[in-house]
Amino acid sequence: MTRDIAVVAFAQSDTLRSTEEVSEVEMLMPVLHDVLAQTGLKTADIGFTCSGSCDYLAGRAFSFTLALDGVGAWPPISESHVETDGAWALYEAWTKLLSGDADTALVYSYGKSSPGSLRDVLTRQLDPYYVAPLWPDSVALAALQAQALIDAGDTDERELAAIGARSRSTDNPRAQLKGPVPQGDYLVRPLRTGDCPPIGDGAAAVVLAAGERARALCERPAWIRGIDHRIEAHSLGVRDLTDSPSTRLAAERAGVFERPVDTAELHAPFSSQEVVLRKALRLDDSTRVNPSGGALAANPMMAAGLARIGEAAARIHRGESDRALAHATSGPCLQQNLVAVLEGDPR
Amino acid sequence: MPDVLKAPLVVEFPFTRSLGPVQSAFLTGLRERVILGVKTRDGRTLVPPVEYDPVTAEEIRDLVAVGVTGTVTTWAWNHAPRRGQPLDRPFAWVLVKLDGADTALLHALDAPGPDAVRTGMRVRVRWAEERTGAITDIACFEPYDGDDSEVAVHAGEFEDPVHGIVAQARLDYTYSPGRAQTAYINALAERRAVGERCPSCRKVYVPPRGACPTCGVATAEQVEVGPSGTVTTFCIVNIKAKNLDIEVPYVYAHIALDGADLALHGRIGGIPYDQVRMGLRVEPVWTEGGRYPDHYRPTGEPDAEYDTYKELL
Ligand SMILES: [Zn+2]
Numbered sequence: 191m192t193r194d195i196a197v198v199a200f201a202q203s204d205t206l207r208s209t210e211e212v213s214e215v216e217m218l219m220p221v222l223h224d225v226l227a228q229t230g231l232k233t234a235d236i237g238f239t240c241s242g243s244c245d246y247l248a249g250r251a252f253s254f255t256l257a258l259d260g261v262g263a264w265p266p267i268s269e270s271h272v273e274t275d276g277a278w279a280l281y282e283a284w285t286k287l288l289s290g291d292a293d294t295a296l297v298y299s300y301g302k303s304s305p306g307s308l309r310d311v312l313t314r315q316l317d318p319y320y321v322a323p324l325w326p327d328s329v330a331l332a333a334l335q336a337q338a339l340i341d342a343g344d345t346d347e348r349e350l351a352a353i354g355a356r357s358r359s360t361d362n363p364r365a366q367l368k369g370p371v372p373q374g375d376y377l378v379r380p381l382r383t384g385d386c387p388p389i390g391d392g393a394a395a396v397v398l399a400a401g402e403r404a405r406a407l408c409e410r411p412a413w414i415r416g417i418d419h420r421i422e423a424h425s426l427g428v429r430d431l432t433d434s435p436s437t438r439l440a441a442e443r444a445g446v447f448e449r450p451v452d453t454a455e456l457h458a459p460f461s462s463q464e465v466v467l468r469k470a471l472r473l474d475d476s477t478r479v480n481p482s483g484g485a486l487a488a489n490p491m492m493a494a495g496l497a498r499i500g501e502a503a504a505r506i507h508r509g510e511s512d513r514a515l516a517h518a519t520s521g522p523c524l525q526q527n528l529v530a531v532l533e534g535d536p537r
Numbered sequence: 538m539p540d541v542l543k544a545p546l547v548v549e550f551p552f553t554r555s556l557g558p559v560q561s562a563f564l565t566g567l568r569e570r571v572i573l574g575v576k577t578r579d580g581r582t583l584v585p586p587v588e589y590d591p592v593t594a595e596e597i598r599d600l601v602a603v604g605v606t607g608t609v610t611t612w613a614w615n616h617a618p619r620r621g622q623p624l625d626r627p628f629a630w631v632l633v634k635l636d637g638a639d640t641a642l643l644h645a646l647d648a649p650g651p652d653a654v655r656t657g658m659r660v661r662v663r664w665a666e667e668r669t670g671a672i673t674d675i676a677c678f679e680p681y682d683g684d685d686s687e688v689a690v691h692a693g694e695f696e697d698p699v700h701g702i703v704a705q706a707r708l709d710y711t712y713s714p715g716r717a718q719t720a721y722i723n724a725l726a727e728r729r730a731v732g733e734r735c736p737s738c739r740k741v742y743v744p745p746r747g748a749c750p751t752c753g754v755a756t757a758e759q760v761e762v763g764p765s766g767t768v769t770t771f772c773i774v775n776i777k778a779k780n781l782d783i784e785v786p787y788v789y790a791h792i793a794l795d796g797a798d799l800a801l802h803g804r805i806g807g808i809p810y811d812q813v814r815m816g817l818r819v820e821p822v823w824t825e826g827g828r829y830p831d832h833y834r835p836t837g838e839p840d841a842e843y844d845t846y847k848e849l850l
Contacts, residue, residue: 213713214715216748427634427640
């Protein structure tokens with residue numbers, strides 16, 4: 191049995207450099223209430239709930255259990271969690287709906303980068319034998335990739351600066367960094383501050399629904415026509431950093447290449463990674479890339495990938511897109527990649 | 538609203554990790570100034586070596602010694618080294634393809650400045666003086682303009698091989714409990730207990746977490762509860778915790794403070810451990826300067842009826 195499954199609502203918080211005045215659940219709750227209000231659903235109506243977050247950001251074990259207070263988890267609900275970006279929680283929810291076990295799903299994710307030092311925290315996801323003991327941080331690894339692209343003639347510092355500038359020219363009211371942002375000094379050469387994402391706290395949530403339920407909840411559902419995720423070898427020295435075969439394969443399996451997409455929401459935390467993704471996804475100027483500003487405008491860890499799917503869906507809801515691609519990434523130098531194709535009903 | 542509480546939080550853990558045969562040979566080799574790669578069936582040499590071919594997932598074991606010199610395949614100039622990184626002065630991160638290898642190793646390059654670094658440059662290993670069988674046995678790479686080094690078959694066998702590493706990790710946080718718990722902790726310092734009432738189901742949560750887990754809505758209305766309460770359930774602790782100055786056995790209990798709809802936990806004192814019971818009425822005992830109750834002791838009141846606390850179990 192195949193079922194049509196759609197994103198029927200999307201909400202996100204502002205992304206802020208610090209949110210110390212609120213706990214994670216306090217940050218998350220307004221987003222959950224917003225996304226449910228868009229559909230008129232109550233928490234008790236939701237068939238499946240899935241979340242994404244990361245204990246290393248919070249510095250606490252099982253930190254997601256406290257956030258569950260915000261969804262009304264008592265009496266017991268059908269619930270699951272992924273220890274990564276919420277885009278992968280959405281994938282799990284999508285399979286749950288495909289199986290027919292539920293008709294609606296709430297997917298949310300959140301991350302607070304402000305309590306710790308994000309560049310150090312992210313070193314803990316690296317190979318613990320050969321790499322993590324050297325403490326190479328996320329910017330350094332992205333800079334190695336950027337230099338490889340420059341050496342290959344795939345880009346140059348001017349083009350990278352233009353990607354940053356275009357991303358931050360967004361009118362997205364939720365963006366953390368927008369307007370003219372100077373290219374800035376080198377953070378780790380060849381990457382300058384303007385090539386790197388702002389560090390921020392934030393949350394995102396979507397509601398999925400199947401078939402007629404989706405049509406009842408949303409005027410123009412964003413149908414998930416395909417979704418797939420792939421991973422590459424964890425050793426950076428084994429990979430060709432100028433390419434992203436996992437993104438290309440996920441895109442193929444999701445059906446991206448069957449017809450052009452008019453919009454692409456790419457989760458490219460570094461300007462150089464947009465160059466890699468555009469190549470892997472064969473995007474040309476006919477596709478509008480990251481009208482939301484993408485991760486260079488706001489990169490709440492664990493929520494930025496889910497937000498890409500949500501932003502793509504919201505454009506379909508509003509009639510601004512008919513066929514959109516959404517991408518999420520996790521790990522250093524685009525190690526893991528998820529690609530989804532979303533379509534609206536013909537108008 | 539008063540400022541939220543903040544405190545430094547250091548999370549530190551020495552992960553003890555065991556090594557398989559391939560990783561053991563590689564790290565032992567570093568200790569002995571030998572760099573080993575592993576051969577895939579299609580003839581490529583992977584350095585650093587892995588136990589499974591990243592393309593075919595086939596198990597691989599054939600070790601080969603590669604050179605201690607090599608070529609930079611990409612680099613990044615790090616002008617502000619961070620804690621734990623290989624050098625404490627500006628350096629380049631590099632991926633180095635060692636002579637005889639088909640893949641590249643990540644490490645640091647000691648160079649005077651970014652102008653002295655380029656892709657394709659030749660480098661060689663600078664060994665650490667003290668070597669233990671870890672990736673940090675390579676102190677860093679340094680520029681090198683000599684010939685390629687010898688590459689040889691190596692059995693990967695050493696005296697006294699390393700079988701494990703201790704991977705130190707330390708992360709520093711500034712912990713903030715948020716608005717609701719800040720209010721709770723501040724009230725405790727004044728020897729009061731405050732909870733928050735759910736606007737929807739009217740339940741009072743102590744300690745408050747800012748949300749009602751039943752209704753999924755924010756709680757805000759502050760309610761003073763206690764000071765006395767009722768033991769709803771308990772256990773007897775027989776194992777002395779490290780660094781804890783409490784004689785065993787002692788009783789740890791769930792205590793429903795008067796007016797609260799959620800039990801919190803605390804230690805029961807002032808009564809022999811085997812006389813603690815469900816329904817026992819208790820009150821908090823504060824020590825001089827304490828920011829929270831040290832323990833709870835019997836009030837002397839008659840026990841509470843089961844029906845008055847059965848919903849809170
Ligand atoms: Zn309630």
